[in-house]
Amino acid sequence: MIFERVDDRGVSTVVGFVLTLGITSLLVIGLLVGTSGFVDGQRQGTIRDEMEVLGQQIAADIAAADRLVRAGGDTVTIERPLPNDVTGLSYRITIDGGQPVNIILATSNPDISVEVTVRTVTDVPGTTTLNGGDVEVVYDESDDELVVRNG
Amino acid sequence: MATVRERGQLVLIAGLALAISLVAIALVLNSAIYTHNLASRYDSPGDGVVRSNHDVRESAGANVRYVNEEFAADGYDDIRSNYTDGIPDIEAAVAEDAAIHGRLLRVSHVDGSNVEGVRIVDDEPGGSNFTSRTNESNWTVVKDAQVRGFVIRADADASETRSLTEGTVLSGALGSDAFTVGFDDTGDGSDNWRVAIYENGSSGEINATVKNIDSGDTWTCNTDGPEVDVDFSRGRIGSESCAPLLFVEELSKPYDISFNNSDQISGSYRMVADGVVDGPDVTTGAFTDRVDAANYGAHCGNVSEGPKQTFYNASANASEYPRVTPALYEVAVDTTYDSDSVTYEGRHRIAPGETGESPQTPVIRLFDVTDSSAGDGNFTVDWNVTDPNGDSLTVDIIAEDDTGSSTSVNAAGATGTDELFELNPGDGPYTFNITATDGTNSREAVQIHDDDGDKDGCPA
Numbered sequence: 294m295i296f297e298r299v300d301d302r303g304v305s306t307v308v309g310f311v312l313t314l315g316i317t318s319l320l321v322i323g324l325l326v327g328t329s330g331f332v333d334g335q336r337q338g339t340i341r342d343e344m345e346v347l348g349q350q351i352a353a354d355i356a357a358a359d360r361l362v363r364a365g366g367d368t369v370t371i372e373r374p375l376p377n378d379v380t381g382l383s384y385r386i387t388i389d390g391g392q393p394v395n396i397i398l399a400t401s402n403p404d405i406s407v408e409v410t411v412r413t414v415t416d417v418p419g420t421t422t423l424n425g426g427d428v429e430v431v432y433d434e435s436d437d438e439l440v441v442r443n444g
Numbered sequence: 445m446a447t448v449r450e451r452g453q454l455v456l457i458a459g460l461a462l463a464i465s466l467v468a469i470a471l472v473l474n475s476a477i478y479t480h481n482l483a484s485r486y487d488s489p490g491d492g493v494v495r496s497n498h499d500v501r502e503s504a505g506a507n508v509r510y511v512n513e514e515f516a517a518d519g520y521d522d523i524r525s526n527y528t529d530g531i532p533d534i535e536a537a538v539a540e541d542a543a544i545h546g547r548l549l550r551v552s553h554v555d556g557s558n559v560e561g562v563r564i565v566d567d568e569p570g571g572s573n574f575t576s577r578t579n580e581s582n583w584t585v586v587k588d589a590q591v592r593g594f595v596i597r598a599d600a601d602a603s604e605t606r607s608l609t610e611g612t613v614l615s616g617a618l619g620s621d622a623f624t625v626g627f628d629d630t631g632d633g634s635d636n637w638r639v640a641i642y643e644n645g646s647s648g649e650i651n652a653t654v655k656n657i658d659s660g661d662t663w664t665c666n667t668d669g670p671e672v673d674v675d676f677s678r679g680r681i682g683s684e685s686c687a688p689l690l691f692v693e694e695l696s697k698p699y700d701i702s703f704n705n706s707d708q709i710s711g712s713y714r715m716v717a718d719g720v721v722d723g724p725d726v727t728t729g730a731f732t733d734r735v736d737a738a739n740y741g742a743h744c745g746n747v748s749e750g751p752k753q754t755f756y757n758a759s760a761n762a763s764e765y766p767r768v769t770p771a772l773y774e775v776a777v778d779t780t781y782d783s784d785s786v787t788y789e790g791r792h793r794i795a796p797g798e799t800g801e802s803p804q805t806p807v808i809r810l811f812d813v814t815d816s817s818a819g820d821g822n823f824t825v826d827w828n829v830t831d832p833n834g835d836s837l838t839v840d841i842i843a844e845d846d847t848g849s850s851t852s853v854n855a856a857g858a859t860g861t862d863e864l865f866e867l868n869p870g871d872g873p874y875t876f877n878i879t880a881t882d883g884t885n886s887r888e889a890v891q892i893h894d895d896d897g898d899k900d901g902c903p904a
Contacts, residue, residue, distance in 0.1 A: 314454070317455075318454065321454065321458040321461070324462065325458075328461075332472060335469065335472045335476075339476045342476065343476075346483045350487060353487055353488065357488065361490050361493055361788055364493075364497055365791055365792050366788050367789050367790055368787065369787070369788050370788075371785060372785045373489075373785065380471070380472060
């Protein structure tokens with residue numbers, strides 16, 4: 294009984310409330326900050342991975358079209374259905390011709406860019422920027438070059 | 445009570461925020477799963493086309509080989525028509541396989557793509573040595589041409605096949621009685637090779653020793669016998685790879701092929717050259733004229749000893765070997781392929797067993813010198829020349845009498861009919877030379893004629 298009285302005197306209801314609220318708030322804020330950072334990091338990593346896979350698929354199509362042209366193809370078209378966005382974010386595809394051909398996939402906010410390269414015997418001309426989505430690789434027989442465009 | 449509600453709101457807000465975070469994590473996780481799904485899909489859109497094209501080329505190549513072997517006795521037209529008749533069967537076979545995988549495939553023959561050739565073969569049943577029709581053991585098999593599908597089958601069990609060891613052959617620079625195939629550059633003469641084929645000791649193995657005459661380098665391949673195919677097209681000896689044999693790919697074209705010590709081997713051989721014979725039952729034509737001229741010095745036989753048989757037999761039905769028969773050198777097919785992601789149309793050149801680049805040298809399809817009346821020095825010449833890669837052609841024909849006096853037609857077109865050459869009567873024999881050039885490559889044929897009003901004898 295003596296100790297209970299001492300407790301009541303030392304810790305007022307207000308102090309107890311402030312302490313409880315403060316500690317809870319700290320825990321919740323810490324949890325939210327930690328979780329949002331984790332989610333953001335995972336999201337960026339996933340966007341990068343997905344764009345890398347999409348880039349490799351475009352590279353595979355360009356290489357396949359090149360192979361088919363070299364195998365005597367006069368008309369070659371390879372269509373590739375690709376998603377319009379990556380992890381809810383729209384993206385751009387830039388085909389930078391030359392040797393090797395650079396395929397750059399990029400998003401804005403967050404700024405993430407991925408580059409995939411492929412070597413071809415048939416020329417891929419100039420620099421072309423496409424919107425994310427279906428892509429096709431077409432052989433232009435008159436200019437003897439491979440053109441990458443939105444499908 | 446108010447305090448309790450505030451605490452509850454805080455927990456509620458915290459819970460909501462956590463729930464949103466969890467949903468975001470779920471979305472990210474979903475994207476990650478989708479990404480890995482995409483990455484792990486079988487993904488090679490051109491594979492079906494490559495596989496179908498390969499099937500079409502192999503089937504069309506087999507069709508060419510079949511018609512060349514089976515319909516040679518009927519001449520070029522029948523070979524061609526039998527080949528085109530086989531194309532729908534090829535389409536039916538490969539299109540069915542494609543249809544199983546949901547793809548559409550069409551195969552069609554390209555009109556006018558046939559290039560005529562000459563099949564040279566000695567496949568006497570039971571095997572034989574490789575001497576010429578006139579039993580020469582050292583002779584020129586192909587003159588100024590290129591060949592495809594060149595395969596020699598050697599039989600180590602046969603007593604003719606020379607038994608030597610590798611060292612014996614090398615020390616004798618391939619001249620040590622072994623059967624030897626010679627490839628000689630007809631251009632600047634700097635690309636000459638020899639291939640000796642012999643039994644390795646008496647082990648039953650067959651050896652092929654390849655020598656570059658110009659550098660002196662030698663290589664030897666061997667494999668277990670007794671019957672072994674030495675395949676110059678694929679660089680194989682029996683079931684073993686023999687890369688040195690692939691020198692034919694880099695060989696300067698056209699070239700000459702000669703056999704030496706051809707009585708020292710038993711077996712068979714076959715090849716298709718880029719030349720033309722006049723028909724299924726005759727040995728005449730610019731191709732055989734060149735071979736006979738290389739062996740005898742004249743297209744009609746040995747001038748000093750009188751006419752001889754040509755080095756080849758003509759009739760595909762007769763059991764005389766070696767022989768030359770009409771054949772297809774190459775053809776072309778078109779394929780169309782449609783799948784959910786790939787549209788493809790392509791043209792394929794079919795020349796089974798061809799090594800190196802395709803023929804570029806003009807082909808003299810017809811060179812016919814007619815002497816319609818004796819003693820007047822007048823001859824008429826017909827010719828027809830084609831270029832395998834479609835270049836424009838220039839033809840020069842020179843007719844020369846025995847005194848060196850000549851008359852010529854220069855820069856003529858690819859085809860000529862009844863072109864009259866007036867030469868001095870009584871100054872025979874007369875030599876007629878045709879040279880066809882596309883500006884880079886040229887080919888010639890020579891005939892020797894008497895002013896006797898017919899085509900018999902030698903001079904003809």
